[in-house]
Amino acid sequence: MTRLLVEQKVLNENQRIAAELRERFRQNNVFCLNLVSSPGSGKTSLLERTLEAFPNNAQVAVLTGDIQTENDARRLARFGFPVRQITTGGTCHLDARMVEKHLADWSLADLDMLLIENVGNLVCPSSYDLGEHAKVVVLSVSEGDDKPLKYPSMFVKSELMVLNKLDLLPYVPFRVEQARENARRVHPGIEIIEISCMTGEGLDHWMNWLQSNRTRNFATSPA
Ligand SMILES: Nc1nc2c(ncn2[C@@H]2O[C@H](COP(=O)(O)OP(=O)(O)OP(=O)(O)O)[C@@H](O)[C@H]2O)c(=O)[nH]1
Numbered sequence: 001m002t003r004l005l006v007e008q009k010v011l012n013e014n015q016r017i018a019a020e021l022r023e024r025f026r027q028n029n030v031f032c033l034n035l036v037s038s039p040g041s042g043k044t045s046l047l048e049r050t051l052e053a054f055p056n057n058a059q060v061a062v063l064t065g066d067i068q069t070e071n072d073a074r075r076l077a078r079f080g081f082p083v084r085q086i087t088t089g090g091t092c093h094l095d096a097r098m099v100e101k102h103l104a105d106w107s108l109a110d111l112d113m114l115l116i117e118n119v120g121n122l123v124c125p126s127s128y129d130l131g132e133h134a135k136v137v138v139l140s141v142s143e144g145d146d147k148p149l150k151y152p153s154m155f156v157k158s159e160l161m162v163l164n165k166l167d168l169l170p171y172v173p174f175r176v177e178q179a180r181e182n183a184r185r186v187h188p189g190i191e192i193i194e195i196s197c198m199t200g201e202g203l204d205h206w207m208n209w210l211q212s213n214r215t216r217n218f219a220t221s222p223a
């Protein structure tokens with residue numbers, strides 16, 4: 001009972017900070033996405049492909065979460081955009097306070113887009129709002145097509161499922177149609193894009209989704 005109350009308090013506090021962040025993003029016209037997945041599905045790879053596709057003057061920044069290392073920030077920094085690692089020191093998800101803290105000396109007015117890579121974990125990050133406009137869940141074909149049914153919360157809370165590693169389909173028993181059906185069973189409105197970060201297949205659909213959702217967000221958020 002006490003544990004439940006403490007968890008509730010932590011989540012309420014997170015919600016309060018997330019709401020403040022969302023309002024700051026709205027005021028500064030910053031489109032913010034929260035990329036979630038189990039470890040190794042390809043969040044950093046997708047961000048690498050995304051950053052390399054942006055023009056040099058794009059006003060995009062990345063926060064990348066990890067329990068222990070700075071590896072992902074190192075991989076992403078080479079594209080020349082602002083990147084900052086959030087090392088959680090054991091915590092299995094990012095929370096709104098960590099995002100707020102790591103944004104402290106960045107000017108949101110200079111940004112159009114903030115991409116947040118969450119800690120690789122298909123459970124806990126679903127409970128923590130970071131003030132983002134949308135969660136994007138990355139599922140790779142080596143994980144099994146039943147994952148939306150086994151970890152429904154992440155798929156319920158995500159607007160888009162990016163199905164990655166299509167190039168591995170000849171080698172793994174993964175049914176794409178079944179995965180799509182499972183995702184839509186837990187979240188009927190979820191959008192789905194199929195890609196391979198390795199071959200580049202489908203990345204044009206992802207870039208179009210990014211662009212059109214950013215535009216739609218600006219159109220629906222009055223200054
Ligand atoms: N074959 C194949 N491998 C991929 C693809 N995308 C990513 N990988 C590989 O999958 C591994 C994990 O990719 P990451 O991008 O590090 O995954 P992540 O989700 O960021 O991992 P964490 O940050 O640890 O949660 C790397 O070895 C990538 O090279 C793909 O489309 N096809």
Ligand SMILES: [Mg+2]
Binds near residue numbers: 043044045072117
């Ligand atoms: Mg990563």
